Amino acid sequence: MEIGAGQPARYDAVTIFLHWVIALLVLFMIGLGLYMDHIPVNDPMPLHQLHKSVGIVTMLLIVVRVIWRLTHKAPALPKDMLPAQRMAIGGMEGILYLFQIFLPATGWLMVSSMAMPIVLFGLVSWPLIPLPQSVMDSGTLAEVMPDIHNWLAWVFGGFIALHVLAALYHRFIKKDQIVDRILPRHGAGR
Template sequence: MSAKVELQGEQPARYDGVAMLLHWVIALLIFFLIALGLYMDHASVSDPVALHQLHKSVGIITMLLIAVRIIWRLTHKAPPLPQGMSGIQRVMAGSVEGILYLFQILLPATGWLMVSAMAMPLVLFGLVAWPLIPLPQSVMDSGSLAEMMPGLHQWLGWIFAGFIALHVLAALYHRFIKKDHIVERMVPGHRSDR
């Protein structure tokens, strides 16, 4: 049997090309969204509406890619963690991965809910109208959800940034201290079987 043929049920040594592409594209989009969000909060700009529309547009695209990534992850096996990892490290790795996926869902969902509660138009890149989440008229009339959502979205963003930093630090630890090649499983062009 060719080495390139993966037996059904066998775990791959590395993530496949689709998983890698989704991981790195989504990571870049998330870094862009965080940077743009910080810029919008702290800079006086001549056209804040354009920046908000860009943030919302990229956020929706990222949300759609995250949905694809989750479906791909559920239908394709991930490579195993190194055998030398302790039980606590395995639990931490799984927990942080789960939390990162959760925040990748929560942040765009709260952003979408926020603009829906504020009845703000959502037009992707000025070209495609995106529907708002239908909310009960009583919720719209009270305005409490519209008042609460910006703060919630911002705080979730800060917490998410903290978990991203933890994820990056863990990757650096594995790459430069443990040298167990766990990072290479998600880097195109690297071999993890050295």
């Protein structure tokens, strides 16, 4: 069912759940990362492990979300939406998915290049990415990865801001039902 013909077409419950859980985890990770950047390196080891643990869990949830998205069609957009707007929505969705995959992957590569252990929530060891000894010996990857990971986080934050601004625009200025497609349902009457 297309938006504009009665109730809006909605994402399925699994997509809605994954969207909001991952959104909260990503915001937590960005906040924790910003905090960790402003405290002495010798203090945050428990915070680094928490950041790595939540990052790995988030990455796994994102893999589930991508697989789910590839096997479950998104609800239709409004009939009157311009082709350029449709392309912008699809492009933004693709960019957000890429960042959600690449950001935790660069974090994993970063700690692997530094041979730093990953212990998920202090309970389970997570394997490091196997790297050639020549890469480990040169130290170049370990030197550049923190900057790459940090830079990607800032760019991702910018795209998240654009995504939120677009949602607010549709909700409060355009007053269409685009945002309703991903909002959790409240009450039995909806």
